[in-house]
Amino acid sequence: xxxxxxxxxxxxxxxxxxxxxxxxxxxxxxxxxxxxxxxxxxxxxxxxxxxxxxxxxxxxxxxxxxxxxxxxxxxxxxxxxxxxxxxxxxxxxxxxxxxxxxxxxxxxxxxxxxxxxxxxxxxxxxxxxxxxxxxxxxxxxxxxxxxxxxxxxxxxxxxxxxxxxxxxxxxxxxxxxxxxxxxxxxxxxxxxxxxxxxxxxxxxxxxxxxxxxxxxxxxxxxxxxxxxxxxxxx
Amino acid sequence: xxxxxxxxxxxxxxxxxxxxxxxxxxxxxxxxxxxxxxxxxxxxxxxxxxxxxxxxxxxxxxxxxxxxxxxxxxxxxxxxxxxxxxxxxxxxxxxxxxxxxxxxxxxxxxxxxxxxxxxxxxxxxxxxxxxxxxxxxxxxxxxxxxxxxxxxxxxxxxxxxxxxxxxxxxxxxxxxxxxxxxxxxxxxxxxxxxxxxxxxxxxxxxxxxxxxxxxxxxxxxxxxxxxxxxxxxx
DNA sequence: GCCTGTTTGAGTCACTCTGACCGTAACTGG
DNA sequence: CCAGTTACGGTCAGAGTGACTCAAACAGGC
Numbered sequence: 001x002x003x004x005x006x007x008x009x010x011x012x013x014x015x016x017x018x019x020x021x022x023x024x025x026x027x028x029x030x031x032x033x034x035x036x037x038x039x040x041x042x043x044x045x046x047x048x049x050x051x052x053x054x055x056x057x058x059x060x061x062x063x064x065x066x067x068x069x070x071x072x073x074x075x076x077x078x079x080x081x082x083x084x085x086x087x088x089x090x091x092x093x094x095x096x097x098x099x100x101x102x103x104x105x106x107x108x109x110x111x112x113x114x115x116x117x118x119x120x121x122x123x124x125x126x127x128x129x130x131x132x133x134x135x136x137x138x139x140x141x142x143x144x145x146x147x148x149x150x151x152x153x154x155x156x157x158x159x160x161x162x163x164x165x166x167x168x169x170x171x172x173x174x175x176x177x178x179x180x181x182x183x184x185x186x187x188x189x190x191x192x193x194x195x196x197x198x199x200x201x202x203x204x205x206x207x208x209x210x211x212x213x214x215x216x217x218x219x220x221x222x223x224x225x226x227x228x229x230x231x232x233x234x
Numbered sequence: 235x236x237x238x239x240x241x242x243x244x245x246x247x248x249x250x251x252x253x254x255x256x257x258x259x260x261x262x263x264x265x266x267x268x269x270x271x272x273x274x275x276x277x278x279x280x281x282x283x284x285x286x287x288x289x290x291x292x293x294x295x296x297x298x299x300x301x302x303x304x305x306x307x308x309x310x311x312x313x314x315x316x317x318x319x320x321x322x323x324x325x326x327x328x329x330x331x332x333x334x335x336x337x338x339x340x341x342x343x344x345x346x347x348x349x350x351x352x353x354x355x356x357x358x359x360x361x362x363x364x365x366x367x368x369x370x371x372x373x374x375x376x377x378x379x380x381x382x383x384x385x386x387x388x389x390x391x392x393x394x395x396x397x398x399x400x401x402x403x404x405x406x407x408x409x410x411x412x413x414x415x416x417x418x419x420x421x422x423x424x425x426x427x428x429x430x431x432x433x434x435x436x437x438x439x440x441x442x443x444x445x446x447x448x449x450x451x452x453x454x455x456x457x458x459x460x461x462x463x464x465x466x467x468x
Numbered sequence: 469g470c471c472t473g474t475t476t477g478a479g480t481c482a483c484t485c486t487g488a489c490c491g492t493a494a495c496t497g498g
Numbered sequence: 499c500c501a502g503t504t505a506c507g508g509t510c511a512g513a514g515t516g517a518c519t520c521a522a523a524c525a526g527g528c
Contacts, residue, residue, distance in 0.1 A: 015249060015320070015331050052320065052331070054322070054329060055322045055329075056322065057320065057321055057322060058318065058320040058321075058331075081317050081318060083315050083317075083318075084292065084315060084317075084318045084333045086249070086286065086291065086292040086333065087291055088288070088289045088290065088291060095288055095289075097249045097286070097292075097331070097333075099318050099320065099331075154388075167476090168476085168477095169475070169476075184516070184517075184518090185475075185476075185477090186476090186477075186478075186479085186517095186518085186519095187515070187516065187517085189476080189477070189478090190478090190479095190514095190515090191514090191515085194514095207524090208474080208475070208476090208523085208524050208525070209474090209475085209525090210525075210526090211473080211474055211475080211524095211525070211526085212473070212474050212475070212523090212524050212525035212526070213473090213474045213475030213476065213523075213524055213525080214474085214475050214476040214477075214522060214523040214524055215475090215476080215523065215524065216475075216476055216477090217476085217477090228466075229466065229513095229514075230464065232462075232463065232515095234516090401505090402505080402506095403504070403505075418487070418488075418489090419504075419505075419506090420488095420489085420490095420505090420506075420507080420508085421486070421487065421488080423505080423506070423507090424486090424507090424508095425485090425486085428485095441495090442494085442495050442496065442503085442504070442505090443496090443503090443504080444496075444497090445495095445496070445497085445502075445503055445504080446494090446495050446496030446497070446502070446503050446504070447494075447495055447496075447502090447503045447504025447505065448493060448494040448495055448503085448504050448505040448506075449494070449495065449504090449505080450504075450505055450506090451505085451506090463484095463485075466486095468487090
């Protein structure tokens with residue numbers, strides 16, 4: 001009786017959190033996906049997601065999803081709500097309202113300890129070279145990528161992709177990876193340095209990469225949240 | 235037994251939709267609020283909200299909340315998701331996850347047929363002259379107002395506040411009401427007219443207001459969604 | 469060591485956009 | 499008829515941007 005009375009009713013209005021975690025690796029924007037252990041979804045990939053527990057905030061659920069499904073504990077990573085997907089038929093079995101989150105982090109965590117989680121090149125998602133997505137996650141993923149692209153324009157969020165200290169070349173590589181364009185190094189420098197509190201000099205120089213080049217100054221994140229005026233993508 | 239077994243479990247994961255409907259009246263930004271019929275909330279005001287039904291999309295719930303609680307049926311009004319509020323203790327009794335919506339509409343609907351619904355000046359909300367808000371709606375309302383202010387900058391959404399045909403003076407009054415500033419009429423005209431497809435001329439002239447003035451040309455909404463470059467608030 | 473290629477950092481120039489401002493047109497109310 | 503108000507068009511200086519050049523400082527190959 002308890003099983004009949006509680007479980008179906010609860011499933012009919014379940015709330016879940018799905019996290020689109022973006023990072024940058026080898027100059028490319030990558031997205032974390034996991035293989036659901038549901039047999040009906042074999043071969044498909046999904047955003048890491050968990051049901052919201054009683055007495056658990058949505059943010060906590062997002063962190064728990066990343067931790068339990070990919071072994072990623074990034075309390076300092078940027079985490080923001082994306083939007084909520086609640087179409088009645090988005091889940092084949094139950095009515096699940098999903099609160100989607102967007103997470104940004106530097107490429108440091110190795111989810112290899114969880115063999116059902118891996119990063120995918122965002123350019124491959126939606127093509128034959130990429131994964132096929134479960135549920136309605138093919139709607140959430142483009143929204144997440146577009147949100148990230150848009151937020152780079154008018155916020156200082158690009159620094160969430162790099163570790164401190166960083167060079168302006170590394171920060172420029174973030175913009176180029178997320179936007180998929182090439183930016184003029186000189187104009188980018190002028191814009192970033194002239195925006196108050198976007199970045200602050202950390203002192204010292206970074207070693208050049210294998211291809212050579214003049215050593216670059218090192219910077220840390222500044223206190224600015226928004227960019228005035230915005231850095232518009234070409 | 236049925237009451238005990240279903241209601242508490244279902245309430246523990248209930249999903250609701252709350253709508254922040256903004257409009258402009260007498261040159262001021264106003265917000266629709268309703269008096270909940272819950273005795274425990276007597277004297278407080280709340281955003282119109284309803285529980286999400288099975289087989290009902292979130293957008294449908296938003297429209298139903300406006301209709302049932304304020305008699306407003308505005309299928310053409312702008313409606314977009316704001317964000318989802320899911321703190322475990324945001325509702326005193328149950329765990330209710332609320333998907334907040336932002337709605338923008340011209341001041342045409344008269345919610346007077348519902349005597350528990352009225353528009354409040356957004357400048358008064360949060361002051362002694364304004365209403366005291368129920369639940370955590372004092373968190374949602376500022377987010378809604380800030381979203382509207384921000385969206386006017388980089389989208390053509392200001393036209394959602396006026397009825398067609400409109401004059402550039404009326405459109406400028408929208409920006410001035412939402413942003414709470416005075417804008418230079420000439421510069422505003424130059425910006426709006428030079429932005430492709432923001433507005434299109436409708437032909438004819440509008441009668442001047444009671445204070446006189448030269449008759450203004452009439453315009454309709456254009457096809458543009460975003461403003462490039464943005465119209466930044468001073 | 470020397471040359472080539474690369475990246476950083478700094479600067480120039482033309483163009484666009486913006487804010488502040490001015491003048492005229494066309495109406496209302498007294 | 500006059501004063502006040504709004505609409506519309508224009509000018510001007512300053513800020514911001516894209517395209518570009520040049521020198522500084524490194525790595526790697528010969």
